[in-house]
Amino acid sequence: MEPVNIIGAGLAGSEAAWQIARAGVPVILHEMRPSVETFAHKTGDCAEMVCSNSFRSDDDVMNAVGLLHWEMRAAGGLIMEMADRHRLPAGGALAVDRDAFSQAVTQTLRADPLIEIRNGEIADLPDTGNWIVATGPLTSDRLATAIRGLTGTEALAFFDAIAPIVHADTIDMSVAWEQSRYDKGETEAERRAYINCPMTKPQYEAFIDALLAADKTEFHEGETAGYFDGCLPIEVMAERGRETLRHGPMKPVGLTNTHNPEEKAYAVVQLRRDNALGTLYNIVGFQTKMKYGAQTQVFRMIPGLENASFARLGGIHRNSFLNSPTLLDDRMRLRNQPNLRFAGQVTGVEGYVESAAMGLLAGRMAAAQAKGQDLAPPPFTTATGALVNHITGGAEARTFQPMNVNFGLFPPLDQMKGGRKGRKDRYPAYTQRAKDDFSAWLATQ
Numbered sequence: 001m002e003p004v005n006i007i008g009a010g011l012a013g014s015e016a017a018w019q020i021a022r023a024g025v026p027v028i029l030h031e032m033r034p035s036v037e038t039f040a041h042k043t044g045d046c047a048e049m050v051c052s053n054s055f056r057s058d059d060d061v062m063n064a065v066g067l068l069h070w071e072m073r074a075a076g077g078l079i080m081e082m083a084d085r086h087r088l089p090a091g092g093a094l095a096v097d098r099d100a101f102s103q104a105v106t107q108t109l110r111a112d113p114l115i116e117i118r119n120g121e122i123a124d125l126p127d128t129g130n131w132i133v134a135t136g137p138l139t140s141d142r143l144a145t146a147i148r149g150l151t152g153t154e155a156l157a158f159f160d161a162i163a164p165i166v167h168a169d170t171i172d173m174s175v176a177w178e179q180s181r182y183d184k185g186e187t188e189a190e191r192r193a194y195i196n197c198p199m200t201k202p203q204y205e206a207f208i209d210a211l212l213a214a215d216k217t218e219f220h221e222g223e224t225a226g227y228f229d230g231c232l233p234i235e236v237m238a239e240r241g242r243e244t245l246r247h248g249p250m251k252p253v254g255l256t257n258t259h260n261p262e263e264k265a266y267a268v269v270q271l272r273r274d275n276a277l278g279t280l281y282n283i284v285g286f287q288t289k290m291k292y293g294a295q296t297q298v299f300r301m302i303p304g305l306e307n308a309s310f311a312r313l314g315g316i317h318r319n320s321f322l323n324s325p326t327l328l329d330d331r332m333r334l335r336n337q338p339n340l341r342f343a344g345q346v347t348g349v350e351g352y353v354e355s356a357a358m359g360l361l362a363g364r365m366a367a368a369q370a371k372g373q374d375l376a377p378p379p380f381t382t383a384t385g386a387l388v389n390h391i392t393g394g395a396e397a398r399t400f401q402p403m404n405v406n407f408g409l410f411p412p413l414d415q416m417k418g419g420r421k422g423r424k425d426r427y428p429a430y431t432q433r434a435k436d437d438f439s440a441w442l443a444t445q
């Protein structure tokens, strides 16, 4: 049988190789380290964790990442098995001894008779065969150039600029209102496409003070600040002048507060729909390098967001990722060259766990293809399915930015209470539905 080739033995590529071999299909896993290095990796091992040693929450009832752990364990995932074996005490989180973990992944893959690990950079993309590209946020420059040759220059970004994303049902609509600036749009839905949060002058001044005082994260060593003026962090805009934001993303023009039409807001924060379900909204132009704790405090100062629950917080990182909603089909293949399947962070998911989960799915799909079969993704009621559905179609392509798994990606359950208060009942219902549906999907294979 023809082998599946995988480029990149990170979290995604390692998991994909394992899944393919478990299906009885041979694999060649190409890894450029240690002969070609990245600024973040330190070893030549597979599945190296480049920064934190945590796979985040292990709670599979109340947390979407914990649910992803559950699904990967149910699918016999190597990353979860080795993480469990090298687990360190960390309360409810799954933290690991990073060196022991990645050495164990490497040894397991090397010992598998169906897996061959080849050292070397792949610089070109072949137009035949069955390939998985899992080269991550630090895809080598030569391969990035080859990818851009196939997808167009704009379709592979080198930095992300992530604005915080809010669960729509936690926005206080007795304060905020729906309206596009100057009521622009052909349809009623377009004229009401944004949610607006008004600020008085004292509220604006207090917000700017909080932005300036907030703790920020630095770029990692070697991660040069290559973002440009078009997507400056909001705190940097505020440093340039207290009025800068009021003339930029917070300008109050072209908007009328439907709750109080006579009163002109001093500044307005706008939120834009982030997914087709309409469950998530991003805060427009609010990419930031504030620390997560500071972000929650500062953004809850915005009128209408006092009780907001955040599906993800903002960030700016060196990150190679595709505009997957326009480029990939639901089998994670490049639409215009389907012998190439993408997996991991390069598809626009973010985080070790999400990347490994996309590796697991791509691996199973590639193995099915090698056997002349077709594997559909799991339903989007599951964590794996919700994530792949988001990147390959559910997300807004125009403003696509990397995404963590979160319950905002799941189809809502009828008759369940929304908002932060409803979480105690809603989340266990989501996770139970996901476990049932994921088990049923596995049973079909």
Ligand SMILES: Cc1cc2nc3c(=O)[nH]c(=O)nc-3n(C[C@H](O)[C@H](O)[C@H](O)COP(=O)(O)OP(=O)(O)OC[C@H]3O[C@@H](n4cnc5c(N)ncnc54)[C@H](O)[C@@H]3O)c2cc1C
Pocket (backbone or CB within 6 Å): 007, 008, 009, 010, 011, 012, 013, 030, 031, 032, 033, 038, 040, 041, 047, 048, 050, 051, 052, 053, 120, 121, 122, 123, 134, 135, 136, 137, 138, 139, 140, 143, 220, 223, 318, 343, 344, 345, 346, 350, 351, 352, 353, 355, 356
């Ligand atoms: C500085 C930094 C800090 C981060 N911190 C965190 C964190 O704390 N927590 C978290 O969850 N996520 C973090 N991330 C994101 C993290 O990198 C991903 O979540 C995860 O590693 C992605 O897995 P992956 O398999 O897609 O990519 P990777 O794990 O990066 O694997 C990709 C592999 O492909 C190889 N490769 C690249 N190009 C080629 C080529 N042309 N030929 C052959 N091999 C190639 C690379 O050497 C690498 O081994 C961080 C990322 C960066 C850059």
